[in-house]
Amino acid sequence: DQQVKQNSPSLSVQEGRISILNCDYTNSMFDYFLWYKKYPAEGPTFLISISSIKDKNEDGRFTVFLNKSAKHLSLHIVPSQPGDSAVYFCAASDGSNYKLTFGKGTLLTVNP
Amino acid sequence: KAGVTQTPRYLIKTRGQQVTLSCSPISGHRSVSWYQQTPGQGLQFLFEYFSETQRNKGNFPGRFSGRQFSNSRSEMNVSTLELGDSALYLCASSLAGTAYEQYFGPGTRLTVT
Numbered sequence: 001d002q003q004v005k006q007n008s009p010s011l012s013v014q015e016g017r018i019s020i021l022n023c024d025y026t027n028s029m030f031d032y033f034l035w036y037k038k039y040p041a042e043g044p045t046f047l048i049s050i051s052s053i054k055d056k057n058e059d060g061r062f063t064v065f066l067n068k069s070a071k072h073l074s075l076h077i078v079p080s081q082p083g084d085s086a087v088y089f090c091a092a093s094d095g096s097n098y099k100l101t102f103g104k105g106t107l108l109t110v111n112p
Numbered sequence: 113k114a115g116v117t118q119t120p121r122y123l124i125k126t127r128g129q130q131v132t133l134s135c136s137p138i139s140g141h142r143s144v145s146w147y148q149q150t151p152g153q154g155l156q157f158l159f160e161y162f163s164e165t166q167r168n169k170g171n172f173p174g175r176f177s178g179r180q181f182s183n184s185r186s187e188m189n190v191s192t193l194e195l196g197d198s199a200l201y202l203c204a205s206s207l208a209g210t211a212y213e214q215y216f217g218p219g220t221r222l223t224v225t
Contacts, residue, residue: 041218042218042219043204043217046213049213089155098160098167100145100214101157104153104154
């Protein structure tokens, strides 16, 4: 039972354009969502998060949008840079069980 | 501030053996979680410890176990290794037990032959 789904295994965009990574979830108890970035041979690095009481959170080039009714969130990266090329994981927590449930990740490639 | 450290970084074991992996959290962090990453399954939660107590456990067989020491350092153990246990094992630490923002170590790459 995959509670957090990233349906696109990969995404390729041109440098300077917008990258949009999507994530869907099924568990209505999730109340906090996070995005992590992972380079090969490294652990995931926290990128940005959003609480279920908000529908948008921005941090520099990164913006996360949350649509609770659709159980959908997305990460926008504008403008995309070659250094953004990595695997992006969406994760969710319900705050009560001290764990994160991860999606399987999307490989983003930003072409110069 | 030093990040999360994991030792060893790489490990090769034979089926049937056991293995112990170590994790040192960020100073001041009292919660340590463990995850298994495989190509097919992504990151899957193993267990979480806070103040030496296991507070949550994922859906893994009893061969997977862990513990946390009074200095918050944690170890996980896998007994009777199987080929399917080959994976990247990631440790993450967070402040005061929150699951909201966890900081990951580089992982231990375990290969079972």
